[in-house]
Amino acid sequence: MKSSDQKPNQGDSRRDFLKKSSVITAIALTPGVAVKAAESNADERFAELFEKIPLKLTVNNKAYQTTVEPRVTLLDYLREELHLTGTKKGCDHGQCGACTVHVDGQRVNSCLSLAVMNEGKKITTIEGLANGDTLHPMQAAFIKHDGFQCGYCTPGQIMSAVACVREGHTNSRAEISEYMSGNICRCGAYPNIVDAIIEVKQGGETL
16 A cells, blocks of 8 residues: 555544544533532522522512522513513513613613512512402493504503603693603504503592
8 A cells, every 4th residue: 555545634633633532621620629620510509699689678568588689670680580471571671661660659661670689679560459359440441442463561550651641741642642651552542542541640549
């Protein structure tokens, strides 16, 4: 056999040797503690211990005491941790209003608020409006006036509508529309939503 025929095989063997040597060297240089930590996910649990911080707040008149990562939004905390999925995730940029909740009585886009920023505060979600089986007046008015179609934006619309009445921004249809403009309804139920708000305002009930 000619020597020229052996060269390609020798090259392949040399590359295989280098690859194997690199892997063996990397394993040899890896600390045993790191390997064990990776195998048992201890590094994740260790990081979690330091990354999560205590959080106390009240949601729908129920006190919660837990730990949460600083990066978690109030919206994700409500939906993922407390399983209160009535508050919807729409744009996740504070532009659609689907995630509106009340924080100490004020309407807030929960996707823009970190959970840890609400330490000690009182949160009300759409689940907390009704009194048992008795609907909140605004919920009843939305049903009566057909203030929704697909219903995805409805929880945020109702929470903002309640706040709109409380804030006193219901002196005209134009004013109501202005102060409800942060809540988008892709189905176009705006006139019916305004009708529902006017009825509740005229009813004079304490919200």
